[in-house]
Amino acid sequence: MVINVDGIEVKLIRKNVRRITLKVDPDGSVSISAPKSAKIEYVQSFVLSKTEWIRSVLAKKSDGPFFINRCNNGDKITILGNTYTIKLVIDGGKKVELSGDSVLVHLSEKNVERREKILLDWMKFSLEREVVGSLKKWNTITGLDCSDVVFKDMKSRWGSCNVVTKKIAFSLRLLSQKSECIDYVVLHELTHTVHRNHDRNFYGYIERFMPDYKRISKSLVMPVKNQ
Numbered sequence: 001m002v003i004n005v006d007g008i009e010v011k012l013i014r015k016n017v018r019r020i021t022l023k024v025d026p027d028g029s030v031s032i033s034a035p036k037s038a039k040i041e042y043v044q045s046f047v048l049s050k051t052e053w054i055r056s057v058l059a060k061k062s063d064g065p066f067f068i069n070r071c072n073n074g075d076k077i078t079i080l081g082n083t084y085t086i087k088l089v090i091d092g093g094k095k096v097e098l099s100g101d102s103v104l105v106h107l108s109e110k111n112v113e114r115r116e117k118i119l120l121d122w123m124k125f126s127l128e129r130e131v132v133g134s135l136k137k138w139n140t141i142t143g144l145d146c147s148d149v150v151f152k153d154m155k156s157r158w159g160s161c162n163v164v165t166k167k168i169a170f171s172l173r174l175l176s177q178k179s180e181c182i183d184y185v186v187l188h189e190l191t192h193t194v195h196r197n198h199d200r201n202f203y204g205y206i207e208r209f210m211p212d213y214k215r216i217s218k219s220l221v222m223p224v225k226n227q
């Protein structure tokens with residue numbers, strides 16, 4: 001049988017074994033072998049405790065989008081689903097812009113050491129623009145709203161929602177994804193303000209407003225870091 005844990009499909013194989021073994025195959029499929037007596041809740045919580053590891057293995061396998069951990073000439077970065085090459089332009093300017101397949105980082109000699117921060121600030125600004133637009137759209141359509149939005153460098157999840165305070169956090173890495181994926185993550189987190197868990201009601205609610213959500217959520221790929 002196949003179980004879905006936090007968006008990851010895992011093939012569960014019952015065996016005459018004593019311990020649970022989780023593996024990610026070369027083709028990216030995830031399977032778990034578990035003792036016949038192991039309760040499904042136990043298997044699920046085991047997988048849940050390993051989701052960060054699974055995602056990191058999958059990200060390494062995939063030719064996934066790039067996220068910066070430096071900002072050097074020639075580094076690759078993926079923005080809204082397209083991959084760009086970083087070019088430093090030492091012209092005393094102070095802005096970042098997209099030009100063809102390049103991201104131009106204009107800066108002065110004395111700011112070269114701060115280039116990563118300059119690029120990250122721009123990414124945060126760009127993501128904020130996308131997310132705020134999406135929040136407004138979903139607010140008009142669904143009536144759902146949140147109390148606050150923050151952006152953090154979260155590595156293993158795209159977003160999170162505090163169901164009590166209705167404060168939503170988004171990973172800065174979300175900027176690497178296509179607009180429709182950002183739209184999905186925004187709706188997903190907003191939905192948590194009315195449905196705490198990833199149950200049938202939760203996905204039923206999402207499907208009402210985004211009938212294509214399964215295809216879109218599957219196309220979300222955790223980014224790999226530049227080496």
Ligand SMILES: [Zn+2]
Pocket residue numbers: 188192198
């Ligand atoms: Zn969720």
